[in-house]
Amino acid sequence: MKIFGSLLLFMAICTMDMCYAQTCCSGGVPLSNNLGLPNEGKGAFTLGVSYDYNNLNTLNAGSDRLDDDSRLRVTNSVLVSAGYAFTDRLSIESLLTWVNQLRTISQFGNETDTETSGIGDGVFLVKYAFPDLVGEKSNISIGGGIKIPFGRSDFTTGEGIQLTADLQPGSGAWDFVGLVSFSKNPAFRESATLSANVTIRFTGVNKDYLNSTSTYEFGNEIQGNVGYSDQFLWLNTLFEPSLVVKYRKAFVDKINASNLPNTGGEWIFIRPEISAALSPSMALVSKVEIPVHSFVEGTQLTPTLRVTAGIFITLKRKNNTILNN
Template sequence: MRKVLFITIFILAQQLFSQTCCSGGVPLSNNLGLPNEGKGVWILGLNYDYNNLNTLNAGADKLDDDSRLRITNSILASLGYAFTDRISVEALFTWVNQTRTITQFGNENFTETTGIGDAVFLAKYAIPDILGERTVLNLGVGTKAPLGKSDLTTEEGFQLTADLQPGSGAWDMIGWMSISKGLNFRPSATVSGSFTYRLTGKNNSYLNNTSTYEFGDVIQANLGYTDQFLLFNTIFSPGVVFKYRNASVDRIEDSDLPNTGGEWVFVRPEFGAQITPSIILSTRLELPIYSYVNGTQLTPTLRFTAGISFLLKKKEVNILN
């Protein structure tokens, strides 16, 4: 009886503070898909991601309420290696800092968490020229490993809600696909698309082993256009991407949790610079153009990402007979 009462109070508290776990966490899907640069090539990437959520929605309606603010700062380290021109693997490791500020009636409630987040491991296979010349189809399958803590507590000893934890406490399965096509009428331009599906697992030790929690499955699709031009001996790559994201409702004790789940459409201008053959700088700004959430939730106001990547080729050894 005490367990049922505790979970009931917890769900009511979630409704009161308007959950944001569907769009406020570490941007794992956004940062998958390192390119296969050829057999023996390593890719190292380091990105900073800033996600600001200060827009309160009820369904598709924006509410005149700025009393809630969520900010997520993430550091993402990616590592990729190509065994052949077709087979490659990549790993994504994360560190996350999350803050939540609720201001009501002159009082401010501030919560902050920091720690190592979950990681993603992905195996990929590239199929060139499947839809004609200058076309590449990539298929990937992998998992999200629960490396981050999912049982952090407040100073008073109360466990924080799932959306504020650095980790999810569950293993997820990930399916990924991308396709790109170089345009014949403009050889420097590329049209590309990607699709990611994350089948989430269940955290069986939620709330000090008194409950279970399962984030909603996530579908994400991107469609983008990228061009290139040479200036000051540097290759610049402007582009624009439209992103669709759909998250199912979260579940606690196998019951749907209110104020979770929804769908979003974003536009993402991007800009990259290849300053040397092996060093690439990139930036992108993501802005919402449509959102529909279940119940009342904070939704993203803006997201900014900046990063650098390095290409390391395996040294060739020549043997003279």
């Protein structure tokens, strides 16, 4: 009974903390945000290393921003992407991650930091392309795969209390990931590209949550992007700026198969991007993601700013584009 009472007390404390500023749906490793390497033709191998900075310093109740900056959440991630094309249509893609998460609580002139670092979860996809399916210079690609729980999900505080799921590097669960992407060079400007993609993630259950006393399931997720890019030559370097509108919907998390308050929501972001081809096989890519609409269930910290920058190398390239946006 003493152990059971202690568990109930811990769960109550966690719940109170989540009711104030739960961040499960907005923080963490940006897996879905960094999928979708292009098929560069048979035998092409693409490798990318990126750094992702995600700042959450906006407290929302529904769509209303609250005048409260006592909590800050920062996620720093290192992302390693790799892709290989077996044919002009069939390819594979993987994404491996390392993540550092920091939560700072400021109260009564004091700051309390909670920080975790470690290998995060990874994704493996198989993709198939349908070139010119909806017209000349068009491409549709579909893919499916799994998110593998490489990361730890059992980090504890200095007092030995296990941290909540949103601060763990890993989820402790296997997920299914699906991807559909479309791109086309419009007739009115051959150097431009119209693009769209949808990523879905059906989450599994972590059956070892809180030292195997509970189960935890992050909410399913759907994410869509629509973008326009163009190319121009400057200082003998090919630049490709683009503008992307992103929609993300995260469903509520579940603990012991019951909905967890203050999780889930939907967001709309604007994402300016630019890539610079340093050589025929190497490109620098950077993007800034700014929220323009946020609606969260209950009260949650929500994204304030995200910045991503990386370098991509493609061997045995087939065309002049390193990345499809």
